[in-house]
Amino acid sequence: xxxxxxxxxxxxxxxxxxxxxxxxxxxxxxxxxxxxxxxxxxxxxxxxxxxxxxxxxxxxxxxxxxxxxxxxxxxxxxxxxxxxxxxxxxxxxxxxxxxxxxxxxxxxxxxxxxxxxxxxxxxxxxxxxxxxxxxxxxxxxxxxxxxxxxxxxxxxxxxxxxxxxxxxxxxxxxxxxxxxxxxxxxxxxxxxxxxxxxxxxxxxxxxxxxxxxxxxxxxxxxxxx
Ligand code: ZN
Numbered sequence: 001x002x003x004x005x006x007x008x009x010x011x012x013x014x015x016x017x018x019x020x021x022x023x024x025x026x027x028x029x030x031x032x033x034x035x036x037x038x039x040x041x042x043x044x045x046x047x048x049x050x051x052x053x054x055x056x057x058x059x060x061x062x063x064x065x066x067x068x069x070x071x072x073x074x075x076x077x078x079x080x081x082x083x084x085x086x087x088x089x090x091x092x093x094x095x096x097x098x099x100x101x102x103x104x105x106x107x108x109x110x111x112x113x114x115x116x117x118x119x120x121x122x123x124x125x126x127x128x129x130x131x132x133x134x135x136x137x138x139x140x141x142x143x144x145x146x147x148x149x150x151x152x153x154x155x156x157x158x159x160x161x162x163x164x165x166x167x168x169x170x171x172x173x174x175x176x177x178x179x180x181x182x183x184x185x186x187x188x189x190x191x192x193x194x195x196x197x198x199x200x201x202x203x204x205x206x207x208x209x210x211x212x213x214x215x216x217x218x219x220x221x222x223x224x225x
Contacts, residue, residue, distance in 0.1 A: 021048045022044050084162055085131065086162060087163040088134065090135045090160070091155070091156065092138075096125050099155075103127055109134060118140075120144065120145065122140060122146050137158055162211070164210050167210050171185075174202070179198055180202045182196070182198065186210075195210065196209070
């Protein structure tokens with residue numbers, strides 16, 4: 001995905017690189033083909049240009065090397081960022097009851113919704129904090145992905161969920177940009193939500209959940225899958 005993505009901050013680096021390679025190619029041509037300098041200097045520049053052009057092509061083919069990361073200030077055209085919001089923050093805990101001692105009793109948030117999601121092996125408690133929610137996740141058994149997370153990392157932020165207007169479009173765009181998706185297709189969530197997870201390897205070490213609300217279903221019943 002070629003894009004006007006390069007920020008500033010490159011400045012002289014490409015020029016220095018170009019000069020270095022120019023000198024290198026010139027030297028190579030002069031020595032290997034015994035060319036005089038009047039021929040090897042321009043030919044060196046041409047070879048150098050060709051080399052950079054190929055590198056550029058290869059870079060584009062690989063999808064910007066870094067898994068499609070962009071650094072442009074503006075989002076790609078057609079993205080409605082105003083329709084994206086933090087939907088909830090998932091926090092892994094060994095015991096929801098213990099965690100509520102802080103989030104509900106000390107901080108003062110209200111538990112709006114609790115549920116057990118069998119297939120994910122989690123008990124969930126949702127505590128709205130303004131529009132976004134704190135989602136407490138407690139494993140129901142040792143095989144639950146959240147149990148494995150707790151074993152490895154301890155209690156803490158497990159994932160961040162972002163609400164998107166069109167989850168299939170968001171997944172397609174992420175995939176085209178080289179992002180590693182855990183769910184290529186959205187799964188059904190409660191309250192008619194569609195959800196899909198993006199691998200932390202593509203999201204700066206954060207497990208990212210995308211959520212699309214069903215038309216007309218505002219927030220209240222969505223929960224963890
Ligand atoms: Zn979640």
